[in-house]
Amino acid sequence: MLASGKYLDRTRKHGTITLVGNVQGVPAPDFTLQALDGSQVKLSDFRGKAVLLNFWATWCPPCKVEMPWFEDLQRQYGKDGLVVLGVAMDDSEPATIAKFASELGVNYQVLLGTDKVSDDYGDVQYLPTTFYIGRDGAIVDKMTGLLDRKDIEQAVKKTLNTGDRSSSIPQNQAKAEVKAVAAKEVAAKDATR
Amino acid sequence: MRRVTALVAATLLLAGWALSQGFGDKPPVIFAPVGNVQVRAGASKEVSLDFRIGSEFHINSHTPKSPLLIPTVLKLTVPEQVSLADIKYPAGQDVTFPFSPDEKLSVYSGDFSVSTVLKTQANVTAGTYPVKGELRFQACDHSACYPPRSIPVQFQVTVVK
Numbered sequence: 001m002l003a004s005g006k007y008l009d010r011t012r013k014h015g016t017i018t019l020v021g022n023v024q025g026v027p028a029p030d031f032t033l034q035a036l037d038g039s040q041v042k043l044s045d046f047r048g049k050a051v052l053l054n055f056w057a058t059w060c061p062p063c064k065v066e067m068p069w070f071e072d073l074q075r076q077y078g079k080d081g082l083v084v085l086g087v088a089m090d091d092s093e094p095a096t097i098a099k100f101a102s103e104l105g106v107n108y109q110v111l112l113g114t115d116k117v118s119d120d121y122g123d124v125q126y127l128p129t130t131f132y133i134g135r136d137g138a139i140v141d142k143m144t145g146l147l148d149r150k151d152i153e154q155a156v157k158k159t160l161n162t163g164d165r166s167s168s169i170p171q172n173q174a175k176a177e178v179k180a181v182a183a184k185e186v187a188a189k190d191a192t193r
Numbered sequence: 194m195r196r197v198t199a200l201v202a203a204t205l206l207l208a209g210w211a212l213s214q215g216f217g218d219k220p221p222v223i224f225a226p227v228g229n230v231q232v233r234a235g236a237s238k239e240v241s242l243d244f245r246i247g248s249e250f251h252i253n254s255h256t257p258k259s260p261l262l263i264p265t266v267l268k269l270t271v272p273e274q275v276s277l278a279d280i281k282y283p284a285g286q287d288v289t290f291p292f293s294p295d296e297k298l299s300v301y302s303g304d305f306s307v308s309t310v311l312k313t314q315a316n317v318t319a320g321t322y323p324v325k326g327e328l329r330f331q332a333c334d335h336s337a338c339y340p341p342r343s344i345p346v347q348f349q350v351t352v353v354k
Contacts, residue, residue, distance in 0.1 A: 058261045059331055060338040062292040089340070092261070100261065126337045145336035146292050 023142045028053070028133040029120040033087065033111035036098045041085070041111055044137065049083045050159040051133040055113065055124045057090045058100045062146040063128040067104050069149045073156055074108045080160050081135065084108035089118060089127060122179060130155075134162030221332045221339065222246050227348035234354050235315030237278060241306045242267070242346060244328065251300040252330040254285025258299050262331070263341050267307050269326035274317045275350055279310040291335055313352050321351045 028051075032042045043051070054070060056063035067086070074084045088097045088110055101110050118124045121131065132140040132155045140159045143151070225243040232238040246252055253262045271277050283306065285299030307328075327343040 057338070057340075059263050059341070061262075061290070061296070061298065061333065062337055065292050096261070125339055127339075128337060 023122075023131075023139045026139050027137055028131060028139050029117075031117045031120065033114065033117060036094055036101070036110045036112070041109060043085075043133075046083050046085075046133075047137050048135050049081045050077075050135055050156070050162065051131075052082065052084045052156060052159070053087065053131040053133055054084065055087045055089055055118070055121070055127055055129045057088060057127050058092050058097060059090070060127045064104065065146055066128055066130075066152070067101075067106055069152060071105055071107050073153060077156055077160060082156060082160060086110040087113040087117065089113040089124065119179070132156070132159040134159055136162055138162070221250055221342065222252060222328065222330055222344060224328065224344055224346050229321070230311070230348060230350045232275070232311055232313050232350055232352050234313050234317050234319065234352055237310055237312040240309045240311060240348070242309060242328075242348075243304065243306045244301075245304050246302050246332070248303075249334045250332045251288070251290075251298075251302040251334075252332045254299040254301055255282035256285060256299060258297065262298070263329075265301060265328065265330045267309070267326060267328050267346065269309065269324055269346070271311070271324050272322040272350075274313065274320070274322050274352060275324065276312045277309060278312045279308075281308040281310075283307070311350060317352050319352050319354050321349050324348055324350055 028043060030042065030044045032040050035041050043053075052070065052073070054063075054066065056067070070084045070086070074082060086101070086106065086108060088101075090097055090113070092100075094112060097110065097112070121129075126144050128146060129142065129144045130152070131142050134140045140162060141155050143155065223245050225245065227240065227242060230238060230240050252265055255264050255266065257264050265282070267280055267282075269277055269280070283301070285301060287297040288300050288302075289295075289297050311324075325345070325347045328346055329341060329343045331341040332339050
């Protein structure tokens, strides 16, 4: 099920970006997180939709650049089934995060990140990190660092084009697979140093 | 020259630490070891603490331009024989980055020093005492940011009569 662990290092306008393709096809670990409005949001409730899952923080200036793009993409492709979810990996109070998001005009749901969800997605440290999750719940792509908007839109289109096939892989196995892929990434980087 | 050597040595030694902190193969911030600091009883002494930031990184200065940005802060715990009179941070450089061309950020990059002033009482017992603490910072490169981290800072103070 794991895609071949191939690194795609690309130089972009904003610097060297690592677009990691080796989580492609892995079922996205399910989670339930609290949204800024207090509601509980479960990833698997969006099965059948294309999900853009963006990890960000208020202290991350590059993250701020992408957020208006996500707003536009949500407006443009929402009718086609795109759901943007922001996960704030922040120690700030929810009210501070809400104010920040409001000032940026965020029109998509912002969830309060936890160490567990970070861990389940391979110890998300480098922000922004975005997972593109297909309608079948499988990861289509993972992008770390700030990319150009056209790259993000291309990934959105690719994600929207996925079919709704139910995954037969149990969630605990999915989490283990994502963690294993993350561990391989670290090992591969170490080997190339 | 000695400080430069210490920074180079620290760069090599702490690359492993950087890996363990989730910084991949890019070292973030390192502390140059300080030799034994001598202070005469009843006097004060300025101690410069030197840090080096990895070439691809910058960190927020002590006074970033937004309250949401995490400032660089040095915290020291001194023994009762010594008091910490002052901590002086360097001014940040106002820099525009490709990810935010319309906004200047106040940052440190390359090498920077934080100055501390230690004081002792005239009646303090002569001896060598440890000063321990940490530098908290939040690093970014040109396209992404890492969570706030702390690195240990420690040195010895010898009080002489």
